[in-house]
Amino acid sequence: MNDKELRQLVLDELEYEPSLDAADIGVTAENGVVTLSGYVTDYSQKVAAERAAWRVRGVRAIAQKIEVRLAGDKRQHDDEIAQRILSIFAWNTLIPENKIRAKVSDGWVTLSGHVDWHYQRGAAESEVRKLSGVKGVTNEIQLTVAAQQGDVKRRIEDALRRYAEIEASDIRVDIKDGSTVHLEGRVDNWGERSAVERAVWSAPGVRNLVDNLVIR
Template sequence: MNDKELRQNVIDELDFEPSIDAADIGVAAEHGVVTLTGYVPNYAQKTAAERAAWRVKGVKGIAQEIQVRFPGDSRQDDGEIAQRALNVLAWNVVVPKDSVHVKVQDGWVTLSGQLDWNFQREAAMADVRKLAGVSGVVNDMTLKPSVQAGDVKQRITDALKRHAEVEASHIQISVRDGGTVDIEGGVDNWDERQAVMRAVWSAPGVRAVSEHLLIG
Protein backbone atom coordinates (compact mmCIF):
# COMPACT_ATOMS: atom_id res chain seq x y z
CA MET A 1 0.00 0.00 0.00
CA ASN A 2 1.38 3.41 -0.96
CA ASP A 3 1.10 6.54 1.15
CA LYS A 4 -1.73 7.98 -0.93
CA GLU A 5 -3.86 4.89 -0.37
CA LEU A 6 -2.94 4.79 3.32
CA ARG A 7 -3.94 8.44 3.77
CA GLN A 8 -7.32 7.83 2.13
CA ASN A 9 -7.94 4.75 4.24
CA VAL A 10 -7.27 6.71 7.42
CA ILE A 11 -9.61 9.50 6.25
CA ASP A 12 -12.31 6.92 5.52
CA GLU A 13 -11.86 5.32 8.96
CA LEU A 14 -12.15 8.71 10.68
CA ASP A 15 -15.32 9.46 8.72
CA PHE A 16 -16.69 6.01 9.58
CA GLU A 17 -16.13 6.43 13.35
CA PRO A 18 -19.40 7.86 14.77
CA SER A 19 -17.78 9.32 17.90
CA ILE A 20 -15.58 11.70 15.86
CA ASP A 21 -16.43 14.93 14.04
CA ALA A 22 -13.66 14.62 11.44
CA ALA A 23 -14.55 17.76 9.46
CA ASP A 24 -11.55 19.69 10.83
CA ILE A 25 -9.04 16.83 10.99
CA GLY A 26 -6.22 16.72 8.47
CA VAL A 27 -4.33 13.55 7.52
CA ALA A 28 -0.90 13.10 5.94
CA ALA A 29 1.03 9.87 5.38
CA GLU A 30 4.70 9.25 4.66
CA HIS A 31 6.43 5.85 4.73
CA GLY A 32 3.66 4.42 6.89
CA VAL A 33 3.73 7.23 9.45
CA VAL A 34 0.42 9.09 9.68
CA THR A 35 0.26 12.71 10.88
CA LEU A 36 -3.05 13.92 12.32
CA THR A 37 -3.62 17.67 12.43
CA GLY A 38 -6.51 20.09 12.89
CA TYR A 39 -9.04 20.60 15.65
CA VAL A 40 -11.66 18.66 17.61
CA PRO A 41 -14.14 19.94 20.23
CA ASN A 42 -12.94 17.74 23.12
CA TYR A 43 -10.12 15.50 24.30
CA ALA A 44 -12.19 12.32 23.97
CA GLN A 45 -12.43 12.88 20.21
CA LYS A 46 -8.68 13.48 20.01
CA THR A 47 -7.93 10.09 21.55
CA ALA A 48 -10.68 8.42 19.49
CA ALA A 49 -9.12 9.79 16.29
CA GLU A 50 -5.76 8.31 17.24
CA ARG A 51 -7.30 4.91 17.99
CA ALA A 52 -9.18 4.99 14.66
CA ALA A 53 -5.96 5.71 12.75
CA TRP A 54 -4.18 2.82 14.46
CA ARG A 55 -6.93 0.45 13.29
CA VAL A 56 -5.97 1.03 9.65
CA LYS A 57 -3.77 -1.65 8.13
CA GLY A 58 -0.37 -0.31 7.13
CA VAL A 59 -0.08 2.36 9.82
CA LYS A 60 3.35 1.99 11.46
CA GLY A 61 3.42 5.18 13.48
CA ILE A 62 1.33 8.23 14.33
CA ALA A 63 2.29 11.87 14.87
CA GLN A 64 -0.56 13.28 16.96
CA GLU A 65 -0.87 17.04 16.32
CA ILE A 66 -4.62 17.50 16.75
CA GLN A 67 -5.56 20.36 19.08
CA VAL A 68 -8.63 20.62 21.28
CA ARG A 69 -10.66 23.73 20.46
CA PHE A 70 -13.68 24.14 22.69
CA PRO A 71 -16.97 25.29 21.07
CA GLY A 72 -17.20 29.08 21.23
CA ASP A 73 -13.74 29.03 22.86
CA SER A 74 -15.55 28.37 26.13
CA ARG A 75 -12.56 27.33 28.23
CA GLN A 76 -13.67 26.26 31.69
CA ASP A 77 -12.24 27.10 35.08
CA ASP A 78 -9.60 24.64 36.33
CA GLY A 79 -11.33 24.41 39.70
CA GLU A 80 -14.59 23.37 38.09
CA ILE A 81 -12.83 20.73 36.00
CA ALA A 82 -11.05 19.37 39.09
CA GLN A 83 -14.30 19.09 41.04
CA ARG A 84 -16.10 17.32 38.20
CA ALA A 85 -13.13 14.94 37.83
CA LEU A 86 -13.29 14.09 41.53
CA ASN A 87 -17.05 13.55 41.28
CA VAL A 88 -16.87 11.21 38.30
CA LEU A 89 -14.07 9.20 39.94
CA ALA A 90 -16.13 8.90 43.13
CA TRP A 91 -19.04 7.48 41.11
CA ASN A 92 -16.86 4.86 39.40
CA VAL A 93 -17.15 1.60 41.36
CA VAL A 94 -14.01 0.23 39.64
CA VAL A 95 -11.74 2.95 41.06
CA PRO A 96 -11.13 2.59 44.82
CA LYS A 97 -12.43 5.56 46.82
CA ASP A 98 -9.92 8.39 47.42
CA SER A 99 -7.16 6.46 45.64
CA VAL A 100 -6.69 8.94 42.77
CA HIS A 101 -5.59 12.55 43.22
CA VAL A 102 -6.45 15.26 40.69
CA LYS A 103 -4.51 18.35 39.63
CA VAL A 104 -5.67 20.69 36.83
CA GLN A 105 -3.65 23.39 35.10
CA ASP A 106 -4.80 25.19 31.94
CA GLY A 107 -7.28 22.39 31.25
CA TRP A 108 -4.66 19.63 31.56
CA VAL A 109 -5.60 17.06 34.20
CA THR A 110 -2.89 15.14 36.06
CA LEU A 111 -4.01 11.97 37.83
CA SER A 112 -1.77 10.56 40.55
CA GLY A 113 -2.04 7.99 43.32
CA GLN A 114 -1.50 4.24 43.68
CA LEU A 115 -3.78 1.47 42.49
CA ASP A 116 -3.75 -2.33 42.49
CA TRP A 117 -4.60 -3.00 38.83
CA ASN A 118 -4.04 -1.38 35.46
CA PHE A 119 -7.74 -1.70 34.53
CA GLN A 120 -8.49 0.63 37.46
CA ARG A 121 -5.99 3.13 36.06
CA GLU A 122 -7.50 2.84 32.58
CA ALA A 123 -11.01 3.36 34.01
CA ALA A 124 -9.94 6.55 35.77
CA MET A 125 -8.32 7.88 32.58
CA ALA A 126 -11.38 7.04 30.48
CA ASP A 127 -13.74 8.84 32.86
CA VAL A 128 -11.72 12.04 33.05
CA ARG A 129 -10.90 12.38 29.34
CA LYS A 130 -14.64 12.56 28.56
CA LEU A 131 -15.22 15.65 30.71
CA ALA A 132 -15.97 18.95 29.01
CA GLY A 133 -13.12 21.46 29.25
CA VAL A 134 -10.35 18.87 29.46
CA SER A 135 -7.47 19.63 27.08
CA GLY A 136 -5.44 16.55 27.98
CA VAL A 137 -4.82 13.94 30.66
CA VAL A 138 -1.45 13.07 32.24
CA ASN A 139 -1.18 9.65 33.88
CA ASP A 140 1.02 9.74 36.98
CA MET A 141 -0.82 6.87 38.68
CA THR A 142 1.37 3.96 39.81
CA LEU A 143 0.60 0.32 40.56
CA LYS A 144 1.44 -1.58 43.73
CA PRO A 145 3.84 -4.51 43.33
CA SER A 146 2.32 -7.79 44.52
CA VAL A 147 4.28 -10.77 43.11
CA GLN A 148 7.80 -11.80 42.15
CA ALA A 149 9.31 -11.01 38.73
CA GLY A 150 9.50 -14.69 37.76
CA ASP A 151 5.80 -15.17 38.48
CA VAL A 152 4.89 -12.13 36.39
CA LYS A 153 6.86 -13.38 33.38
CA GLN A 154 5.30 -16.85 33.57
CA ARG A 155 1.77 -15.45 33.82
CA ILE A 156 2.34 -13.22 30.79
CA THR A 157 3.89 -16.04 28.75
CA ASP A 158 0.95 -18.32 29.54
CA ALA A 159 -1.55 -15.58 28.64
CA LEU A 160 0.11 -14.96 25.26
CA LYS A 161 -0.06 -18.66 24.43
CA ARG A 162 -3.82 -18.56 25.03
CA HIS A 163 -4.34 -15.71 22.53
CA ALA A 164 -5.13 -17.17 19.11
CA GLU A 165 -4.28 -13.91 17.34
CA VAL A 166 -0.75 -13.67 18.81
CA GLU A 167 2.29 -15.72 17.78
CA ALA A 168 3.84 -16.03 21.24
CA SER A 169 7.16 -17.31 19.93
CA HIS A 170 7.75 -13.91 18.26
CA ILE A 171 7.48 -12.01 21.54
CA GLN A 172 10.35 -11.69 24.04
CA ILE A 173 9.54 -10.71 27.61
CA SER A 174 11.75 -9.77 30.54
CA VAL A 175 10.70 -8.46 33.95
CA ARG A 176 12.82 -6.11 36.02
CA ASP A 177 12.69 -5.80 39.79
CA GLY A 178 9.88 -3.48 40.73
CA GLY A 179 7.44 -4.83 38.14
CA THR A 180 8.60 -3.17 34.90
CA VAL A 181 8.07 -5.44 31.89
CA ASP A 182 10.18 -5.13 28.72
CA ILE A 183 8.52 -6.39 25.52
CA GLU A 184 10.30 -6.88 22.20
CA GLY A 185 9.44 -8.63 18.95
CA GLY A 186 7.07 -8.24 16.04
CA VAL A 187 3.33 -8.32 15.40
CA ASP A 188 1.35 -8.21 12.18
CA ASN A 189 -1.02 -5.36 13.06
CA TRP A 190 -2.30 -2.99 15.75
CA ASP A 191 -4.90 -5.48 17.03
CA GLU A 192 -2.16 -8.01 17.78
CA ARG A 193 -0.17 -5.34 19.59
CA GLN A 194 -3.23 -4.51 21.69
CA ALA A 195 -3.70 -8.20 22.49
CA VAL A 196 -0.10 -8.41 23.72
CA MET A 197 -0.52 -5.29 25.85
CA ARG A 198 -3.75 -6.63 27.37
CA ALA A 199 -2.02 -9.88 28.25
CA VAL A 200 0.87 -8.04 29.89
CA TRP A 201 -1.28 -5.64 31.89
CA SER A 202 -3.54 -8.47 33.05
CA ALA A 203 -0.72 -10.01 35.07
CA PRO A 204 -0.73 -8.96 38.73
CA GLY A 205 2.39 -7.09 39.80
CA VAL A 206 3.00 -5.28 36.49
CA ARG A 207 3.68 -1.63 37.32
CA ALA A 208 5.09 -0.31 34.04
CA VAL A 209 5.64 -1.55 30.47
CA SER A 210 8.51 -0.70 28.13
CA GLU A 211 7.17 -1.77 24.72
CA HIS A 212 9.35 -2.14 21.61
CA LEU A 213 7.06 -4.12 19.29
CA LEU A 214 7.41 -3.67 15.53
CA ILE A 215 4.23 -3.68 13.46
CA GLY A 216 4.18 -5.21 10.02
Protein backbone atom coordinates in the same frame (compact mmCIF):
# COMPACT_ATOMS: atom_id res chain seq x y z
CA MET B 1 0.32 -0.26 -0.18
CA ASN B 2 1.92 3.12 -0.88
CA ASP B 3 1.79 6.21 1.33
CA LYS B 4 -0.94 7.87 -0.73
CA GLU B 5 -3.23 4.85 -0.39
CA LEU B 6 -2.53 4.54 3.33
CA ARG B 7 -3.31 8.23 3.90
CA GLN B 8 -6.65 7.86 2.10
CA LEU B 9 -7.59 4.78 4.12
CA VAL B 10 -6.89 6.64 7.37
CA LEU B 11 -8.96 9.62 6.19
CA ASP B 12 -11.82 7.28 5.29
CA GLU B 13 -11.65 5.61 8.74
CA LEU B 14 -11.65 8.99 10.51
CA GLU B 15 -14.69 10.03 8.49
CA TYR B 16 -16.42 6.73 9.30
CA GLU B 17 -15.89 7.05 13.07
CA PRO B 18 -19.27 8.24 14.46
CA SER B 19 -17.87 9.82 17.64
CA LEU B 20 -15.53 12.08 15.69
CA ASP B 21 -15.85 15.27 13.65
CA ALA B 22 -12.89 14.84 11.30
CA ALA B 23 -13.42 18.01 9.26
CA ASP B 24 -10.40 19.77 10.79
CA ILE B 25 -8.03 16.79 11.03
CA GLY B 26 -5.13 16.44 8.63
CA VAL B 27 -3.32 13.20 7.79
CA THR B 28 0.08 12.47 6.26
CA ALA B 29 1.74 9.08 5.77
CA GLU B 30 5.36 8.11 5.21
CA ASN B 31 6.68 4.54 5.31
CA GLY B 32 3.77 3.40 7.48
CA VAL B 33 4.12 6.30 9.93
CA VAL B 34 0.91 8.34 10.08
CA THR B 35 0.87 11.90 11.40
CA LEU B 36 -2.43 13.30 12.68
CA SER B 37 -2.69 17.09 12.87
CA GLY B 38 -5.32 19.82 13.11
CA TYR B 39 -7.76 20.26 15.97
CA VAL B 40 -10.90 18.87 17.60
CA THR B 41 -13.31 20.37 20.11
CA ASP B 42 -12.81 17.92 23.00
CA TYR B 43 -10.26 15.45 24.30
CA SER B 44 -12.39 12.37 23.70
CA GLN B 45 -12.34 13.09 19.97
CA LYS B 46 -8.54 13.30 20.02
CA VAL B 47 -8.43 9.82 21.56
CA ALA B 48 -11.03 8.52 19.08
CA ALA B 49 -8.98 9.82 16.13
CA GLU B 50 -5.88 7.96 17.25
CA ARG B 51 -7.80 4.73 17.83
CA ALA B 52 -9.42 5.01 14.40
CA ALA B 53 -6.05 5.46 12.71
CA TRP B 54 -4.65 2.39 14.47
CA ARG B 55 -7.48 0.29 13.05
CA VAL B 56 -6.19 0.79 9.51
CA ARG B 57 -4.06 -2.06 8.22
CA GLY B 58 -0.59 -0.85 7.27
CA VAL B 59 -0.25 1.76 10.04
CA ARG B 60 2.98 0.99 11.89
CA ALA B 61 3.30 4.12 14.05
CA ILE B 62 1.37 7.33 14.78
CA ALA B 63 2.58 10.86 15.48
CA GLN B 64 -0.24 12.55 17.40
CA LYS B 65 -0.28 16.33 16.84
CA ILE B 66 -4.00 17.06 17.15
CA GLU B 67 -4.85 20.03 19.38
CA VAL B 68 -7.93 20.38 21.56
CA ARG B 69 -9.66 23.72 21.01
CA LEU B 70 -12.67 24.01 23.25
CA ALA B 71 -15.72 25.84 21.98
CA GLY B 72 -16.69 28.89 23.99
CA ASP B 73 -19.65 27.20 25.64
CA LYS B 74 -17.47 24.24 26.74
CA ARG B 75 -14.84 26.25 28.56
CA GLN B 76 -14.96 25.72 32.30
CA HIS B 77 -12.98 26.93 35.29
CA ASP B 78 -10.38 24.55 36.65
CA ASP B 79 -12.09 24.31 40.04
CA GLU B 80 -15.33 23.26 38.34
CA ILE B 81 -13.55 20.50 36.44
CA ALA B 82 -11.78 19.35 39.61
CA GLN B 83 -15.07 19.12 41.50
CA ARG B 84 -16.65 17.06 38.73
CA ILE B 85 -13.67 14.70 38.76
CA LEU B 86 -14.07 14.11 42.50
CA SER B 87 -17.76 13.43 41.98
CA ILE B 88 -17.31 10.81 39.24
CA PHE B 89 -14.52 9.12 41.21
CA ALA B 90 -16.86 8.83 44.18
CA TRP B 91 -19.55 7.14 42.08
CA ASN B 92 -17.33 4.77 40.06
CA THR B 93 -16.93 1.45 41.89
CA LEU B 94 -13.79 0.57 39.87
CA ILE B 95 -11.90 3.53 41.34
CA PRO B 96 -10.67 3.02 44.93
CA GLU B 97 -11.86 5.72 47.33
CA ASN B 98 -9.37 8.38 48.41
CA LYS B 99 -6.47 6.80 46.50
CA ILE B 100 -6.26 9.17 43.52
CA ARG B 101 -5.60 12.91 43.40
CA ALA B 102 -6.39 15.26 40.50
CA LYS B 103 -4.76 18.58 39.65
CA VAL B 104 -6.27 20.80 36.95
CA SER B 105 -4.33 23.56 35.20
CA ASP B 106 -5.91 25.40 32.26
CA GLY B 107 -8.05 22.37 31.45
CA TRP B 108 -5.18 19.88 31.62
CA VAL B 109 -5.67 17.20 34.29
CA THR B 110 -2.81 15.45 36.10
CA LEU B 111 -3.74 12.32 38.03
CA SER B 112 -1.53 10.96 40.84
CA GLY B 113 -1.72 8.53 43.75
CA HIS B 114 -1.38 4.76 44.22
CA VAL B 115 -3.68 1.85 43.30
CA ASP B 116 -3.30 -1.93 43.27
CA TRP B 117 -4.36 -2.68 39.67
CA HIS B 118 -3.83 -1.19 36.24
CA TYR B 119 -7.56 -1.37 35.45
CA GLN B 120 -8.16 1.07 38.34
CA ARG B 121 -5.55 3.43 36.88
CA GLY B 122 -7.17 3.13 33.46
CA ALA B 123 -10.70 3.63 34.79
CA ALA B 124 -9.71 6.93 36.39
CA GLU B 125 -8.18 8.24 33.18
CA SER B 126 -11.11 7.02 31.09
CA GLU B 127 -13.63 8.88 33.25
CA VAL B 128 -11.65 12.12 33.10
CA ARG B 129 -11.32 11.93 29.31
CA LYS B 130 -15.09 12.12 28.95
CA LEU B 131 -15.51 15.36 30.88
CA SER B 132 -16.38 18.53 29.02
CA GLY B 133 -13.68 21.19 29.39
CA VAL B 134 -10.77 18.74 29.66
CA LYS B 135 -7.98 19.43 27.16
CA GLY B 136 -5.72 16.53 28.09
CA VAL B 137 -4.75 14.02 30.77
CA THR B 138 -1.40 13.12 32.32
CA ASN B 139 -1.68 9.84 34.21
CA GLU B 140 0.95 9.59 36.97
CA ILE B 141 -0.95 7.07 39.09
CA GLN B 142 1.44 4.41 40.43
CA LEU B 143 0.87 0.74 41.21
CA THR B 144 1.74 -0.55 44.66
CA VAL B 145 2.93 -4.08 43.88
CA ALA B 146 5.89 -5.36 41.85
CA ALA B 147 5.51 -7.21 38.54
CA GLN B 148 6.64 -10.83 38.27
CA GLN B 149 8.25 -11.73 34.95
CA GLY B 150 6.89 -15.28 34.95
CA ASP B 151 3.33 -14.03 35.55
CA VAL B 152 3.56 -11.46 32.74
CA LYS B 153 4.89 -14.04 30.29
CA ARG B 154 2.18 -16.54 31.23
CA ARG B 155 -0.59 -13.99 30.68
CA ILE B 156 0.83 -13.07 27.28
CA GLU B 157 1.01 -16.72 26.25
CA ASP B 158 -2.60 -17.23 27.36
CA ALA B 159 -3.71 -14.24 25.28
CA LEU B 160 -1.81 -15.37 22.20
CA ARG B 161 -3.52 -18.76 22.24
CA ARG B 162 -6.57 -16.93 20.88
CA TYR B 163 -4.54 -16.06 17.78
CA ALA B 164 -3.60 -19.28 16.01
CA GLU B 165 -1.22 -17.49 13.64
CA ILE B 166 0.98 -16.10 16.45
CA GLU B 167 3.51 -18.00 18.51
CA ALA B 168 4.55 -16.79 21.96
CA SER B 169 8.13 -17.47 20.90
CA ASP B 170 7.84 -14.49 18.52
CA ILE B 171 7.69 -12.11 21.48
CA ARG B 172 10.36 -11.40 24.09
CA VAL B 173 9.43 -10.00 27.48
CA ASP B 174 11.85 -8.25 29.82
CA ILE B 175 11.06 -6.52 33.14
CA LYS B 176 13.28 -3.72 34.39
CA ASP B 177 13.18 -1.95 37.75
CA GLY B 178 10.53 -4.42 38.93
CA SER B 179 7.67 -2.71 37.11
CA THR B 180 8.55 -1.67 33.53
CA VAL B 181 7.83 -4.28 30.85
CA HIS B 182 9.76 -4.18 27.57
CA LEU B 183 8.32 -6.02 24.57
CA GLU B 184 10.33 -7.03 21.50
CA GLY B 185 9.26 -9.10 18.50
CA ARG B 186 6.77 -9.14 15.64
CA VAL B 187 3.00 -9.33 15.20
CA ASP B 188 0.81 -9.31 12.10
CA ASN B 189 -1.48 -6.37 12.84
CA TRP B 190 -2.51 -3.74 15.37
CA GLY B 191 -5.23 -5.97 16.84
CA GLU B 192 -2.65 -8.58 17.79
CA ARG B 193 -0.38 -5.91 19.22
CA SER B 194 -3.26 -4.59 21.32
CA ALA B 195 -3.99 -8.11 22.60
CA VAL B 196 -0.39 -8.46 23.78
CA GLU B 197 -0.54 -5.04 25.48
CA ARG B 198 -3.77 -5.95 27.27
CA ALA B 199 -2.17 -9.17 28.48
CA VAL B 200 0.76 -7.23 29.91
CA TRP B 201 -1.45 -4.67 31.65
CA SER B 202 -3.57 -7.44 33.20
CA ALA B 203 -0.56 -8.66 35.20
CA PRO B 204 -0.25 -7.25 38.74
CA GLY B 205 2.46 -4.67 39.30
CA VAL B 206 3.05 -3.50 35.73
CA ARG B 207 3.52 0.27 35.95
CA ASN B 208 5.04 1.07 32.58
CA LEU B 209 5.09 -0.58 29.16
CA VAL B 210 7.70 -0.03 26.46
CA ASP B 211 6.21 -1.63 23.36
CA ASN B 212 8.79 -2.21 20.64
CA LEU B 213 6.70 -4.80 18.81
CA VAL B 214 6.96 -4.46 15.05
CA ILE B 215 3.95 -4.96 12.77
CA ARG B 216 5.03 -7.17 9.89
